[in-house]
Amino acid sequence: MGCSSCSTGKDGQPRGCKNNGTCGTDGCNKLTVFDWLSNMSLPNGEKPFDCVEVRFKNSRKEFFRVPEDISLSIGDIVATQAKSGHDVGMITLAGELVRIQMKKKKVANDDQLPKVYRKATQKDIDKWQKCRDKEDEIKKRSREMAILLRLQMKISDVEFQGDGSKATFYYTADERVDFRQLIKDMAKAFGIRIEMRQIGYRQEAQRLGGIGSCGRELCCSTWLTDFRSVSTSAARYQQLSLNPQKLAGQCGKLKCCLNYELDMYMDALKDFPSQDSKLHTEKGTAFCQKTDIFKGLLWFSYKDDPSHWHTLTKDQVHEIITKNKKKEKVASLELYAVDNLEKETTLFENTVGQDSLTRFDRPKNKNRRKKNKKRRKHIKPSQKNG
Structure with a gap:
């Protein structure tokens, strides 16, 4: 997002160009397109594309046709055609890459395309x-x-x-x-x-900007250009708590970042049994209470004892479900859960003796004080002055 006009001042405070993404260097706008065809020359007999991309305030971009008698380049301030009067904007893209952008955004290259009047004069600026x-x-x-x-x-x-x-x-x-x-x-x-x-409220947050709960600038105001719909099912697949205060962003809608890892969760859940799956045992019917796709574990509890959970791997659950389809019942979940018990490992070991919170409350050694007093008595006056 930063550019040469948005650097830090001498006092360490952010200086900022105060143009909200419309500074002359065009380096602090999220819709800036790198022109990778700028250093390539056109074949013989080919004329440059006669359309340019012009950006206005709030990241609004439009395409305009350039008259033959005007030569324009990226960064020029131009006066463009409007519904009434003229508008002033900055050219952000020129050349053959504009043709690709128009095709991508489904803009027709016909006579109805507005025109660039002229380069903006100092009076216009x-x-x-x-x-x-x-x-x-x-x-x-x-x-x-x-x-x-x-x-x-x-x-x-x-x-x-x-x-x-x-x-x-x-x-x-x-x-x-x-x-x-x-x-x-x-x-x-x-x-x-x-x-x-x-x-919409998402567009409002994009224009105003801000800091998200992650501590970084809002995605919509820095790099995110399209707003995809976010549903509560995305949070359910990721096993997140359905707390509106945590799932909602500054716009009041569900956070766009809920979609970032959703595809990975969906792929991982393909190998998992359904959350509605039931395990029939001789001890009773068990229901799924929780899943952990990272460890590949599921927690089941009996219908009569819902507070006591049993840990099973997804392979074990598939095995039990396969037996249930054959109208076979397993003895109990405890036989499978015994193999999944993990030994508790100590994550922190005391190597320097700093884990005690009362180590500063220990009484000081009185013998050390006596030794210090004896040393002071044996020091000669000449040594003190020297």
Whole structure:
């Protein structure tokens, strides 16, 4: 995430470029694409691809067609076509790699593709920067207006168009919100066109950022680009406690990291018996209480004695299930569980005598004090001065 503009200051405090991922070096944005074709020349007679990828605020990227009389490269600030007026953004990708990105994102290369007007002049950049500086104050005032109208919504971010004629307000809400009066009040107060765009709570966390329970920056704000659905079954497969406070992230939804190791757990559980499997013995019917896919162990208990668990390996469980299918009953689970008893091993051995918490409470040796007093008496005055 870091770039040359986001390094640490002289006092050790993080300096930061304060551009929220839109600094000139383009090294602190998670959607940055490495152009591995930049050093390769085109074959004879081939013209460079006439489209570029332009990034705006909040990692919003769009593709634009470049006129033949304009030469552009990565990092250039350009004025692009918008629905009304023009917008200002930075080129993040050019050349043949743009064609691959458009195909990947299913963007049609036709006449409806917007165009790049020109390279941004200093006047365009100054106006764009002036609008960016007003976003925090306008976001604060818009939140106050929403509170006065008692609207159940939260305005999380504001994005100005490059020419300053339009502002897009991103908000989150649990239910449908009638913000017609809010738009009228904001248009009258700010003197610009207003567009309201609802986003999800995951998108809000992505824009705002933060620190997760793991102590690192949120995945959605650093490197995660797609949001896959996360269900409680992912926690059940991984045998996690269904505690909403631990499973939910800052967005209030289930953590995206629950999906990271889910495939490994699913593959490991293929060899395991079902959690609903029952073992029929002469002593009674046993039910599965717990599984450990790392050790390959399962814990079963009898229906009449649910508090007493017996440890079995998955191979032993499969063996018992196979016998039950043949209408054969085993004597008891204890015969199998005896082989799985592990000897307790000491993980820590006292080698230096520092395991005693009362070692500092022992009385000091009085003989040592007497020896020190005798040594002081035998020291000559000349030795003391020397």
